[in-house]
Amino acid sequence: MRTLLVFVAVLLAAGTWTVRACPPSDRAALLAFKASLQEPYLGIFKSWTGADCCHKWYGISCDQETRRVADINLRGESEDPIFERAKRTGYMTGTISPAICRLTRLSSITIADWKGISGEIPRCISNLPFLRILDLIGNKLTGPLPSDIGRLQRLTVLNVADNLISGTIPESLTKISTLMHLDLRNNKISGKLPADFGRLGMLSRALLSRNLLSGSIPASISQIYRLADLDLSLNQLSGPIPASLGKMAVLATLNLDCNNITGTIPPSLIVSAISNLNLSRNSLQGFIPNVFGPRSYFTMIDLSYNRFRGNIPSTLSLASYIGHLDLSHNHLCGKIPVGSPFDHLEASSFSYNDCLCGKPLRAC
Numbered sequence: 001m002r003t004l005l006v007f008v009a010v011l012l013a014a015g016t017w018t019v020r021a022c023p024p025s026d027r028a029a030l031l032a033f034k035a036s037l038q039e040p041y042l043g044i045f046k047s048w049t050g051a052d053c054c055h056k057w058y059g060i061s062c063d064q065e066t067r068r069v070a071d072i073n074l075r076g077e078s079e080d081p082i083f084e085r086a087k088r089t090g091y092m093t094g095t096i097s098p099a100i101c102r103l104t105r106l107s108s109i110t111i112a113d114w115k116g117i118s119g120e121i122p123r124c125i126s127n128l129p130f131l132r133i134l135d136l137i138g139n140k141l142t143g144p145l146p147s148d149i150g151r152l153q154r155l156t157v158l159n160v161a162d163n164l165i166s167g168t169i170p171e172s173l174t175k176i177s178t179l180m181h182l183d184l185r186n187n188k189i190s191g192k193l194p195a196d197f198g199r200l201g202m203l204s205r206a207l208l209s210r211n212l213l214s215g216s217i218p219a220s221i222s223q224i225y226r227l228a229d230l231d232l233s234l235n236q237l238s239g240p241i242p243a244s245l246g247k248m249a250v251l252a253t254l255n256l257d258c259n260n261i262t263g264t265i266p267p268s269l270i271v272s273a274i275s276n277l278n279l280s281r282n283s284l285q286g287f288i289p290n291v292f293g294p295r296s297y298f299t300m301i302d303l304s305y306n307r308f309r310g311n312i313p314s315t316l317s318l319a320s321y322i323g324h325l326d327l328s329h330n331h332l333c334g335k336i337p338v339g340s341p342f343d344h345l346e347a348s349s350f351s352y353n354d355c356l357c358g359k360p361l362r363a364c
């Protein structure tokens with residue numbers, strides 16, 4: 001009974017006082033984080049004054065109960081009035097201070113599209129046990145991804161696209177069983193895709209385009225049941241396309257263009273859930289599988305700049321839909337079939353082959 005009274009008294013006291021300020025240690029960590037950044041045009045850090053870093057500090061939000069800093073949300077491209085008044089997008093230089101790791105209750109870090117932030121991702125980021133979102137897109141970050149990033153066992157979003165990140169994909173990354181969105185596009189990441197990439201069972205988007213990845217496409221990817229978007233384009237991947245990619249339940253976009261992929265097209269890809277397929281600019285050869293049917297629905301299918309030979313598959317006209325089709329720059333031969341989808345395609349879809357003829361090219 002007495003404990004209950006004390007409890008009620010504490011609740012009343014808390015209610016009559018103003019909200020507790022953030023812990024001084026969180027405030028000090030934020031000020032140290034700010035000290036290594038320069039933001040000359042908008043003045044977003046001018047709001048970072050006063051004892052309570054949870055109160056009106058631009059981009060900072062705190063847990064209601066603990067008053068610990070929970071989110072850092074700093075976007076250089078935003079519709080916030082501060083940007084509209086300045087009539088420009090954000091620009092920041094400097095580095096991400098390891099002081100950020102003292103904010104041990106962080107659930108999201110978004111430091112995106114500031115164009116000029118350089119230096120490395122602090123390794124200690126992997127010590128933040130509650131981190132769910134790490135979004136550092138659009139800066140000039142260098143160095144590798146932290147090798148023990150796999151310790152982030154709550155991470156759902158990892159986005160470091162459009163930076164200068166180098167090194168390889170850390171082996172530990174595939175241990176992040178919560179990861180849903182992986183975006184490493186447009187960096188300088190080299191080495192192989194981990195063979196056990198398929199362990200990322202929650203992944204729905206894997207965007208790794210424009211890097212220096214080599215080696216072959218791990219077949220384990222096809223175990224990722226939720227994967228809808230796989231973009232490995234503009235790398236240096238070699239080896240064949242695993243046929244199992246065509247058996248994936250929800251894979252809708254498969255971009256493998258601009259690699260050095262060899263072998264033939266697995267027929268499974270043609271009758272899969274895939275509706276956007278770009279295999280352009282590889283070293284694929286053999287015949288285009290003549291297995292199109294009502295299950296084939298392609299808004300885009302680009303097979304240009306390969307070494308395909310033989311005829312254009314006659315079954316293409318059985319596909320339920322073919323939007324954009326590009327077969328140019330191959331070694332195809334013979335008469336272009338008539339009817340749908342060939343009646344809405346332009347000559348450029350068929351140009352630069354060995355001996356194709358018929359509409360829309362010259363008559364046979």
Ligand SMILES: *[C@@H]1O[C@H](CO)[C@@H](O)[C@H](O)[C@H]1NC(C)=O
Pocket residue numbers: 233257258278279280281300302324
């Ligand atoms: C397919 O990829 C190639 C090479 O990266 C690119 O040039 C082309 O525009 C892409 N095709 C489509 C239809 O987007």
Ligand SMILES: *[C@@H]1O[C@H](CO)[C@@H](O)[C@H](O)[C@H]1NC(C)=O
Pocket residue numbers: 236238260283
């Ligand atoms: C592609 O692979 C072939 C055979 O392995 C190799 O000879 C060629 O140099 C590679 N091309 C590129 C652009 O990496």
